[in-house]
Amino acid sequence: MENNDEKLSFKENWTIFKFILKFLLPFKKYFILAFVFSVLTTILASLMPFVISTFMDSYLQTQKATDQIIWFFAILYFVLNVINSLAFFFKWNYLQNGSIFVNQHIRKIVYAKLHTLGMRYFDQKPTGWLITRVTNDTDLFNFWQMLFNAVTSFLSIIIAFTALFVIDHKIALIMLLFVPILLLSVVLYQRISTKVYQLMLKKRSELNTKLNEYISGMRIIQQFRQETRLKDEFEATNEAYYGYRRRVIQINGLLLSPLVNFLMGLSIIVVLVMFSARSMHTIVAAGLIYAFISNVQIYFQPISSLMDSLSSFSNGIVSASRIKTIMEETQEAPTNQTVPSVSTDRNILNGKIEFRHVNFSYDGVHQVLKDISFIVNPGETIAFVGHTGSGKSSIINVFMRFYEFYEGEVLIDDVDIKAYPKTELRKKIGLVLQDSFMFVASVTDNIKMMNPVITDEAARSAATFVHADSFINKLEHGFDTKVIEGGAAFSAGERQLINFARTMVRNPKILLLDEATANIDTETEALIQKGLGNMRQGRTTMAIAHRLSTIKDANQILVLEAGKIIERGNHDELLKLNGYYADMYRLQSLQKEV
Known part of the structure; x- marks a missing residue:
């Protein structure tokens, strides 16, 4: 796993995922509470368009909207919006705190593990490399966000699709045709991005190593006038890191949110075309179209969020693989466990x-x-x-x-x-x-x-x-x-x-x-x-x-x-x-x- 130039197989990804997931378990209550509030926000988000739809079709279009009815729907929508905002606040609060606590927990464990390793291990590892492992690689904040979004997005898709199915099951079924395209893009993204992320993080580790070395040896560097040479070396490494970062941005820009937004726009066109064709033969309520399109957006929004989070997943898996490498390191400091006669109360008395x-x-x-x-x-x-x-x-x-x-x-x-x-x-x-x-x-x-x-x-x-x-x-x-x-x-x-x-x-x-x-x-x-x-x-x-x-x-x-x-x-x-x-x-x- 130490060689970050090698592509991780599905089995390796799954092994790393199971390894890093166990660090979340001591703080699962935060994520469970965040999930409960997330379910509430999703349900309210899907119901609120029906409030507007009912008002438009039953009262506004039929000119039965009295002041009392207008105030009733306004207050109802306002109350639902307040409850939704509060639920979102608690979801966000529990999710953020849970992610922070997990990161802190991982960093403490990795740091404690380093103290158990023998000097031979530190002889082989540059200081900058170790600093990157303890600081950057343990910062999996976005990774935990992605895992949570994956679960809640799946739930949001089900709730939004249920709402679409209730409104019009035929058009709702057509929306399912976009799912294989999205799944294909996920697989394609994962194959391409993991390799690039590995290379990018490797260059970032090299940058930290060079920085630590250059700053520690600044007196020698200035004494022997090595500033220009080391500046060129640093810029070369920094330029390589920038190149991989730019490739990541290009991949994300092509296969993540822009693709989902394109498919969402395409699906809305399909919805409008189908409702327009239906309006040739029967009356189609405007509120119904509004509710359907709103739930189409709710249907695609978690997918868009999930796709954007895939970059965090790729980054997190690579970082987690490095954490796993340290935690499984066997070059530990010498212990006395192999000596049967070891005693905790044995004292050095004379010093021979x-x-x-x-x-x-x-x-x-x-x-x-x-x-x-x-x-x-x-x-x-x-x-x-x-x-x-x-x-x-x-x-x-x-x-x-x-x-x-x-x-x-x-x-x-x-x-x-x-x-x-x-x-x-x-x-x-x-x-x-x-x-x-x-x-x-x-x-x-x-x-x-x-x-x-x-x-x-x-x-x-x-x-x-x-x-x-x-x-x-x-x-x-x-x-x-x-x-x-x-x-x-x-x-x-x-x-x-x-x-x-x-x-x-x-x-x-x-x-x-x-x-x-x-x-x-x-x-x-x-x-x-x-x-x-x-x-x-x-x-x-x-x-x-x-x-x-x-x-x-x-x-x-x-x-x-x-x-x-x-x-x-x-x-x-x-x-x-x-x-x-x-x-x-x-x-x-x-x-x-x-």
Whole structure:
């Protein structure tokens, strides 16, 4: 279903329709009430022409229309019109609210589903693509309107045809001859439009992806003067989207409402011709013709509305197919359900870490970790060094359970990591990444991560503990200072200090540092090192280091190359080994001196 270039078969359409319909069931009362009021409006719309017809034929034509009779019919028509308007209001109100609630429900479910998916899924999907799924594709407001109109239109057609049959059954039967033409146009429209809608929505998704990418990378774009090239790429995609949109408009203009209006005009001509022929032999009441033509219009109006809604149906089916793809996605985040010994009350007490012959692959084909084994005792520090792509961050990803591994064992306190509940792992393991993400909120809220359980005092204490208070207190509003998007007003070092405080406020037992000092500025380097020193005290630490000078005091240093451990030992032992680590250390020392 992911390939939106493929045409959906009838069976696939039906499967998607049944899938999306189940989201409507919790809110069915709104649609049932809307249907009841819709029936009332349809009945009143069909009866009101008879009021005028009766007045014209029985009183106006025979000159028996007294003031009392005129007022009676005027008041009757007015009352029916008021009731019809009120019924229409309630129908519209219930229908609109029901559609909004269903959309909101779908968006919440899709968003919740995304949180269950593993990192591998997000590695494969562009951010703009995901945003389109959660925002545009879950907006099925017009789709629910179309489904409701389909049901009520069918009812309106039956009521209007019944009225036509009561007036003149012979001419009414002729009106049925137009139905096969309409059905043929529906089938033709569905075959043509679904393919075009798929292509159009695909281009819209590409537009959102490009916008997200361009806006996020605006600094790089301007720095390398890529504005013209990217502008041309965006315009090409936008022009393709416009082309498909224009084709949709052309198809809708040919096969939807204009076709129905043409057939309605043709049917009125047939009615007038037949009544004219009949008037050659007998008297035909003008009110009767008025009532018949009015009900012919009522007969075709829901068909016209239904035809116009077909575009929403095609759009909705394509969007629903994408929602279905996400909801059926199996690349979920690692769970502990496969471990019989998993316990919700199992706690990490000491923080001992052990990897036993762990192999790992992101794609199931190319191994990025090969037979990784090591032990870190409680309170000790182990560091990983190596070139980009050597597997350092993959060890952190496996340990954090961002990705599932299937070969080897990872243990905490001599217990399989899969036996711990996910909440315990997130609570007792603190992760500090190279890039610290800042939310648009106060500094305090960024440290607390908006967790109401954590007090402001705890956030301030954590900031003091990692020496972040020294620059926070200098801000205009201190800890209450609002952080702009991405924390752009802070230096890289200041953002990292806030990130340290964010980690330490939860008092983790195990600390993971993924190149936490890679991009720091010289102004805050001293504070960073002091903060790291405090953070590591009494905690088991796994650190990925670019600057080897920052891990000289580590209990163990593992050197990785192509997913394998090629050297291990402490700083002094590795220097004596005079191997890969020693070469890296001497090179960095030389660069520092230069």
